[in-house]
Amino acid sequence: MTDQTMTDQPFWNPKTETLPREQLRELQLAKLRRTVAWAKARSPHYARTLAGVDPDRLRSRDDLQRLPFLTREEWMSSQDVHPPYGELPVAGPERAIRVHTTSGTSGRTPLRALDSRKDWSWAAEMWCYALWGAGVRPRDVGYVAFGYGSFIGFWGLHGGLEKLGALTVPGGAQTTPHRVRQIVDFGATVVASTPTYALRLAQEAAAMGIDLPSGPVHTLVLSGEPAGSIPETKALIERLWGARAIDTAGMTEISTIVMFEPANQPGGCHVIEDHFIEEVVDPSTGRELPYGERGERVCTSFGRSTTPLLRYRTADLVVKVPAATAGNGRTFDLYQGGIIGRVDDMxxxxxxxxxxxxxxxxxxxxxxxxxxxxxxxxxxxxxxxxxxxxxxxxxxxxxxxxxxxxxxxxxxxxxxxxxxxxxxxxxxxxxxxxxxxxxxxxxxxxxxxxxxxxxxxx
Incomplete structure (x- = not known):
């Protein structure tokens, strides 16, 4: 494939993003067996909770039910009893290169997650699916409007921009006016932030007399809040910036994103199904729900090796729809409207x-x-x-x-x-x-x- 052909095609990984559903399911099950075997053999938590599970007997989607759910409360309690990292990791900090935390807004000690060099390479790869799908290319200049603290935030996106080949500008600990000035001075074409902060940057730019819609920014990569998929909020952001806004969603518990909204498919986020199995369950009963019903997303990750994640209850509310509804060639299922909210938001x-x-x-x-x-x-x-x-x-x-x-x-x-x-x-x-x-x-x-x-x- 020539460089020009690669730039023109819409998929970061054409082979898996267009894989027939039956083959995709076989790939998921093979990765599930390998991940369960790895976690059971090395993680104290999973050695206990998966004691009666034979990885080789996980042969169908229904066999997921043999695996117990993991909740945030369990993870936090494990950290409390076995500080500082709990019993989920397969190895201690001596085998890791990075530690990140959740935002800690609940008032409790935040979750702490260890990652190896391999884990971080994988996290960047997941962001490449989203960035490439959004139309970001090596010629772009990406500005990351993020504080770069212990909270995982956009650390993975930063790595994804670099892996993709875009010039990456880290907008670290600065005031909002300074960030606006850097976006202009560096000629940023892509800006990453939360939806709320995208609005704040636009308000500040207007106060500074800067005409963002006339500038070179063509894409805003949004993450961190459900607002990225609220049509009214997205429309406002796009009007203030004169640029396309795309939604993504991930979490500290897996170090990266799980889903992304491609440029040609507004209103729905594709699950990166060659690296995750995502279930939608009834929040009260835990029963898996069919397509089209709103429920809680449950995440199983195949990529984070240091801190495996099996059937993690995220408390995110979603509605899953079949891949065919997208009509863009991807065979990955979608979450209609991205993440709708939180189970405990109501x-x-x-x-x-x-x-x-x-x-x-x-x-x-x-x-x-x-x-x-x-x-x-x-x-x-x-x-x-x-x-x-x-x-x-x-x-x-x-x-x-x-x-x-x-x-x-x-x-x-x-x-x-x-x-x-x-x-x-x-x-x-x-x-x-x-x-x-x-x-x-x-x-x-x-x-x-x-x-x-x-x-x-x-």
């Missing part, structure tokens, strides 16, 4: 389900909103939803009144008449996020406890 307010992703879709759809926050409070004996809105700085009082009325009506209509109390926040009052945005705060339990204490001491 909040019940006076009998109505409130999802942060659904609220964001409505907020981004009205325009004129710089940032927002959702607060659930218990006021005067009942639950209420407070929505703090930071409108564009040029918004007049009349403009705010119209915006609040329109947004309030849309939110109520989408939530069975539930009223959202809209409050105007001052310019730059609400927090901005470089990594995962945290826009929902539930104060109800704390307020109820405080009220009970007040009554008891009265």
């Amino acid at each position: 909040k019940l307010v006076r009998g109505t389900n409130v999802y942060p992703g659904a609220v964001e879709a409505i907020v981004r759809g009205v325009g004129g909103v710089e940032e927002f926050q959702i607060r659930l409070e218990h006021l005067d004996g009942r639950d209420e939803v407070i929505l703090l809105i930071e409108p564009h700085p040029a918004t007049t009082d009349d403009g705010w009144t119209a915006l609040a009325a329109d947004l309030g009506a849309r939110l109520a209509d989408a939530h069975e008449g539930l009223r959202f109390h809209l409050r105007r926040a001052a310019t730059d009052e609400l927090p901005r996020f470089e990594l995962k945005a945290k826009r929902l705060t539930d104060l109800r339990a704390e307020q109820q406890r405080a009220a009970l204490t007040a009554r008891e001491t009265a």
Whole structure:
């Protein structure tokens, strides 16, 4: 294959990305047997949990049910009992070259994951599937708007850009204006960030008088938040940048991404099925669900050798659809709309389900909103939803009144008449996020406890 032919073809790995489904399933099962044997022989955790499993007897997709689920709580508890890395790794830090963690936003000690040199090469390879599918080529200049700390974030993407051959600019610990200036000065054509930070960069560029849509950036690679697949958020990002936005999703637990949205298939993320088996299960029963039903994704990874991952319950909500629906030649199944949200995202307010992703879709759809926050409070004996809105700085009082009325009506209509109390926040009052945005705060339990204490001491 000539260099030009390689550049023109849409697949990073044409052989496996277009493999017939039957052959793809055989490949997955062969890798599953090998991974189970490896984990059982070397990992203290899997030696115990897979004691009754014979890897050679894993001959069909149904045989996955012989493997127990792994939960985040189990992994964290293992770290607590056997610090600092727990019993999942097949070897200690002396065999690894890197350690990364989850973001630690839950308040507990974050998960810690060890990786070998081979693991990191594999992580970069997974990102190459996504980057190439997004249209990124060796001639591109990739800017990684990321802090490069212990959180795994875009470390793998950085490696993928380098492996692909693109000039890679690490936008480390800098202010947002400095990053915007570097994007312009280096002539970046591809920018990687969270969806929230892509909006923040665009807002800052506008304040600096920089016309992003007229610049050379043609692709934004989004990851880290479900917002990358929210049509309203994606449309806003694409309008502000004048560039195509593509969604990806991964997790620290596997060191890289699992799925990607190619440039010619908006609205769905292909699972990289030659390296993963992904199940969709009922969050309550653990029963595998058929195509088209929303459930929790369960991940089995074949590539991370130092910390194997078998049937890991991710708590991500997804809807899987057949590969044929894509129509782009790939035989990998898709998650329709990427990651929809989290199993624990849903909040019940006076009998109505409130999802942060659904609220964001409505907020981004009205325009004129710089940032927002959702607060659930218990006021005067009942639950209420407070929505703090930071409108564009040029918004007049009349403009705010119209915006609040329109947004309030849309939110109520989408939530069975539930009223959202809209409050105007001052310019730059609400927090901005470089990594995962945290826009929902539930104060109800704390307020109820405080009220009970007040009554008891009265």
